Every structure is written in C-alpha cells, then in structure tokens.
Amino acid sequence: MWYFDTPMIAFGEGALAHLKETEGRRAFVVSDENVAGLGFVETVQEYLSRAGLESECFLSVEPDPSLDTVRRGARALMAYEPDWVVGLGGGSCLDAAKAMWVLYERPDLEPEAINPLEPLGLRQKARLITIPTTAGTGAEVTWMIVLTDADDDRKLGLGSRENLADIAIVDPSLSKDMPPRLTADTGLDALTHALEGYAASWANDFSDGLCLKAADLVFRYLPQAYEDGTQGEARERMANAATLAGLGFGNSMAGLAHSMGHALGGVFHTPHGRAVGLFLPYTIEYAAREKPQRYGEIARHLGLSADLESKGAASLVRAMRDLLGRLEQPLTLAEVGIDRESLVERMDKLLDNAANEATTVVHPRIASMDELERLFLCAWDGREVDF
Amino acid sequence: MIDFGTDEWAKAFMEQINRSEAYAEAAKTWEGDFYFIIESEEHYPEPLHVYVDLWHGVCREAFAAADPSVKDPIFRMSGPLENWRRVIDKTLDPLQGLLTRQFKLQGDMVKIMRAVKAAQELVNCTALVPTKFPE
Numbered sequence: 001m002w003y004f005d006t007p008m009i010a011f012g013e014g015a016l017a018h019l020k021e022t023e024g025r026r027a028f029v030v031s032d033e034n035v036a037g038l039g040f041v042e043t044v045q046e047y048l049s050r051a052g053l054e055s056e057c058f059l060s061v062e063p064d065p066s067l068d069t070v071r072r073g074a075r076a077l078m079a080y081e082p083d084w085v086v087g088l089g090g091g092s093c094l095d096a097a098k099a100m101w102v103l104y105e106r107p108d109l110e111p112e113a114i115n116p117l118e119p120l121g122l123r124q125k126a127r128l129i130t131i132p133t134t135a136g137t138g139a140e141v142t143w144m145i146v147l148t149d150a151d152d153d154r155k156l157g158l159g160s161r162e163n164l165a166d167i168a169i170v171d172p173s174l175s176k177d178m179p180p181r182l183t184a185d186t187g188l189d190a191l192t193h194a195l196e197g198y199a200a201s202w203a204n205d206f207s208d209g210l211c212l213k214a215a216d217l218v219f220r221y222l223p224q225a226y227e228d229g230t231q232g233e234a235r236e237r238m239a240n241a242a243t244l245a246g247l248g249f250g251n252s253m254a255g256l257a258h259s260m261g262h263a264l265g266g267v268f269h270t271p272h273g274r275a276v277g278l279f280l281p282y283t284i285e286y287a288a289r290e291k292p293q294r295y296g297e298i299a300r301h302l303g304l305s306a307d308l309e310s311k312g313a314a315s316l317v318r319a320m321r322d323l324l325g326r327l328e329q330p331l332t333l334a335e336v337g338i339d340r341e342s343l344v345e346r347m348d349k350l351l352d353n354a355a356n357e358a359t360t361v362v363h364p365r366i367a368s369m370d371e372l373e374r375l376f377l378c379a380w381d382g383r384e385v386d387f
Numbered sequence: 388m389i390d391f392g393t394d395e396w397a398k399a400f401m402e403q404i405n406r407s408e409a410y411a412e413a414a415k416t417w418e419g420d421f422y423f424i425i426e427s428e429e430h431y432p433e434p435l436h437v438y439v440d441l442w443h444g445v446c447r448e449a450f451a452a453a454d455p456s457v458k459d460p461i462f463r464m465s466g467p468l469e470n471w472r473r474v475i476d477k478t479l480d481p482l483q484g485l486l487t488r489q490f491k492l493q494g495d496m497v498k499i500m501r502a503v504k505a506a507q508e509l510v511n512c513t514a515l516v517p518t519k520f521p522e
C-alpha cells in the first residue's frame with residue numbers, strides 16, 4: 001500500500017486572488033526580505049485583509065533555514081495565535097513555514113524530531129497555505145522539510161505527511177521577476193525531481209505521469225525562461241512544471257543526486273538546484289550501468305533516441321548536459337569553485353551525510369561508500385562514470 | 388532452512404550481520420539495541436521477540452526472548468508476520484512499511500531517521516538467512 005497526497009491547488013495567472021476566499025481570523029505570513037522587497041508580502045496581506053483576516057509577518061527566513069530560525073518563528077506564531085500560516089517564497093520560506101507551523105501546533109517537539117513515523121495531530125490551531133515565488137522546489141506540494149543543522153554542517157530531511165499544505169497557490173506572476181541564475185538553478189531542481197521521482201524505487205502509477213509531464217515541460221520551457229524572463233508562457237509552464245514535479249517526486253522519492261546535493265549544500269553551501277542539477281548526469285550514468293530501463297522510458301517519452309534502454313539513458317544524459325550548457329551552469333564541482341583539497345578534506349563528512357539520506361536507498365542502484373566517493377570525485381573534474 | 392523468529396534464526400541473523408562489511412561500514416557509529424516483534428496471530432499465540440544488540444557496526448548479542456521483560460531495548464519495531472516476510476523477501480521497503488504504519492516503531496525517531504543506510508544493510512543481512520516461514 002501507499003498514499004497519494006496533494007493540497008488543493010489554485011494555479012495560473014491570477015491564482016493569488018484565491019486568497020480572498022480564505023475563511024478565518026488571522027494569518028501569519030512566513031517569508032524573507034527579498035520577497036517582501038518585490039512587494040509580494042504586501043499583496044498577500046492585502047488579499048487576506050479583503051477576506052477579513054488580520055495578518056502579521058515573519059521576514060527573517062534565510063537561505064537554507066536553520067533550526068534556530070524555525071524555533072524563533074514558532075515562538076512568534078505562539079504569540080500571535082493565527083488560524084492560518086502562509087508560507088510565501090522559495091523552498092526555504094516554504095519549508096520554514098511548514099516546520100514553524102508544526103512547532104506552533106506541537107510546542108513539545110524539537111524541530112529535528114518532526115518525523116513521518118509518528119502521528120503529529122496537526123490542524124488543531126491552524127492550517128497552511130503555500131505560495132511559491134520560484135519555479136523549482138515543489139515545496140508547496142510536498143511534505144518534506146529540509147532544515148540545516150548549522151552546528152553539524154548537515155541538512156536534515158524532516159517532515160510528516162500531516163504537514164502537507166492545505167492549499168497551494170501557484171501563480172506564475174510571482175516567479176516572473178526571478179533573475180536568470182535563480183531561474184536556471186530552481187528549474188534544474190524541478191527537472192531533477194521529475195527524473196529522480198520517475199526512476200526511484202518508490203515510483204508508482206500515480207507519480208509517473210506527473211514526473212514525465214514535468215520533465216517534458218522543463219526541457220521545452222526552461223531555456224526560454226532563462227534567456228528571456230519576460231516570456232509569460234515559459235514562466236507559466238515552468239511554474240506548473242515545478243509543482244507537477246513536486247507532486248511526482250513527493251509521492252515517490254528523489255534519488256542520489258539529492259543525497260549528494262544535500263551533503264554538498266550542508267558543507268559547501270552550494271545552492272540546492274545548482275548542486276542537484278550538477279550531480280544528476282553522474283548519478284544517472286552510475287545507475288544506468290546496471291538499471292537503464294526507467295531512464296530509457298523517460299528518453300522515449302521526450303522523443304530522444306532510445307531504441308535500446310542503455311542508449312536511451314545515454315541520450316538522456318546528453319540532453320541533460322546540453323541543457324546545463326545552454327543555461328551556462330557548472331558541469332563540475334571544480335567549476336562551482338570547490339578546490340580538490342577541500343573536497344578530499346571534507347570527504348568523510350560528505351559521505352556520511354549522503355549515505356544516510358533516504359534518497360540514497362531508493363535510487364535505482366544503491367551506491368556503496370566507495371562508489372559514493374568515486375562519484376564525488378568524478379563530479380569534481382567531469383570524468384565519465386565508468387564503474 | 389531456519390524457522391523465522393526462533394533463537395536459531397536470531398543467531399544466524401547475528402552471524403550474517405557480523406559477516407557484512409557493508410553493514411559494518413554503514414553502522415560504524417550506531418549504538419542501540421532492538422526488539423523486532425512479530426505480532427501474535429494464528430501462528431503465534433504470543434508475540435515473538437527477537438532481541439538484537441547493535442554497536443558500532445557489529446552485533447554483540449542476539450536471541451529470541453521467551454520473556455520480553457529480560458531486556459529493555461531503546462527501539463521496538465513490531466508488525467504482523469506477513470509484513471516481516473515481505474521485508475525479508477524484499478517486496479516491502481521497510482521505510483515505506485513504517486510510513487504506512489504497516490510496522491510500528493517505538494524509540495528515538497531522530498536517531499533512526501539518520502541511520503537509513505545501516506537499516507538497509509540490516510535488511511540485506513536478513514535476506515541472507517535461509518528463512519522458513521509458517522504455512
């Protein structure tokens with residue numbers, strides 16, 4: 001048995017106005033200064049007030065939010081006592097909002113104890129609305145929460161199916177001002193979700209179609225959104241792709257590029273989408289040496305040359321590298337600016353972090369510690385994975 | 388073939404764990420003992436308790452506990468026979484089993500969620516024990 005979870009989703013140009021339908025007393029908006037600077041926090045509060053809700057906001061979410069930030073936000077929630085929590089921003093703001101909401105409902109919990117194995121008993125005090133302002137993480141429709149344990153240089157994969165948002169609002173007008181680099185980084189995160197969600201051993205009939213559709217949209221529209229951000233259609237299709245990919249991998253699982261990307265992010269603070277997009281060709285090459293089937297299916301769906309499964313996987317890797325090139329993204333860790341000595345010096349930490357991600361054991365081929373180390377080294381200088 | 392959940396099975400499981408280099412590597416910092424509990428049903432009038440003490444990549448002790456009060460392990464994972472069988476046959480991912488409450492787990496969840504790789508290697512060890520299930 002398995003579950004398929006999704007919030008109610010309002011999407012498309014103008015979807016943000018759905019906030020006017022909100023029923024309640026008081027909302028608490030979790031966001032950051034950048035998003036506020038773009039005027040989106042104010043717009044959200046304006047819509048909420050038209051629905052008759054008072055609101056207050058917390059704008060101190062940093063990229064890769066820490067356990068401490070989440071504790072502070074939860075204290076502010078307890079003081080304000082809202083009946084809606086609204087996460088507004090990129091993945092960091094949305095994940096922080098999910099975690100703060102859980103702690104508001106369950107002040108007895110520590111953030112690192114938010115786990116999917118025990119009932120949490122949420123929705124006694126409030127419900128959650130998620131509104132993405134990037135097109136990538138899919139955090140608006142997933143229950144996973146990624147927080148950073150700053151003392152341990154480690155990203156923590158937390159969350160419970162219960163902390164999935166009640167409502168997700170996916171309005172492309174919120175992502176149209178993203179600068180090109182952020183467009184590329186977040187778009188590649190969406191692509192990685194789609195491809196890993198399809199290939200993961202937890203993939204299922206309910207998640208497959210979402211992943212394939214999302215992959216197709218990213219390959220078609222991400223270059224346009226990157227090269228000319230004013231392209232309304234490209235922005236809208238990318239916003240949809242990110243949410244579809246979130247639903248896809250959120251109801252399956254991500255894979256090894258995410259394990260390595262989280263490990264790298266914990267130690268070297270590389271932006272999430274850039275890291276997972278960089279690792280993806282390597283982790284596909286590695287898996288396809290033994291299990292090419294699912295990648296062949298994706299390649300066929302995308303209309304790439306795939307008469308043999310192994311050939312399909314190779315075409316997919318090639319298409320992925322072409323896309324990275326077109327988006328002027330780094331293809332190696334050296335190009336990211338990590339020198340080999342630092343990589344080797346922190347290798348034990350990277351391996352320990354990556355090995356203990358659930359995404360490692362659902363990848364189509366499970367890497368040993370030794371293979372993981374070789375994958376990091378291949379990704380450093382761009383060597384082909386030949387093991 | 389060894390009957391599942393018996394003392395002989397627990398000892399064979401311990402032997403496989405201590406033979407596994409992959410487990411030793413993945414669990415080198417793990418400290419914590421378990422009761423794996425097979426819930427009572429038609430084959431078992433009483434639940435079966437298999438005790439396993441795992442420490443820094445090795446299994447220090449394993450036995451079937453006739454009286455579960457002899458140990459007070461920090462983790463208890465319980466489920467019906469059919470689900471254990473599916474895990475050992477590798478048709479049920481144990482983490483998916485936990486997420487869908489086909490297994491119940493008591494203990495420090497933070498600690499267990501940080502030991503995914505070790506858990507997976509442990510399951511690989513059970514698959515190496517020639518196990519006979521009641522028909």
Ligand SMILES: [Zn+2]
Nearest residue numbers: 137189193276
């Ligand atoms: Zn991601």
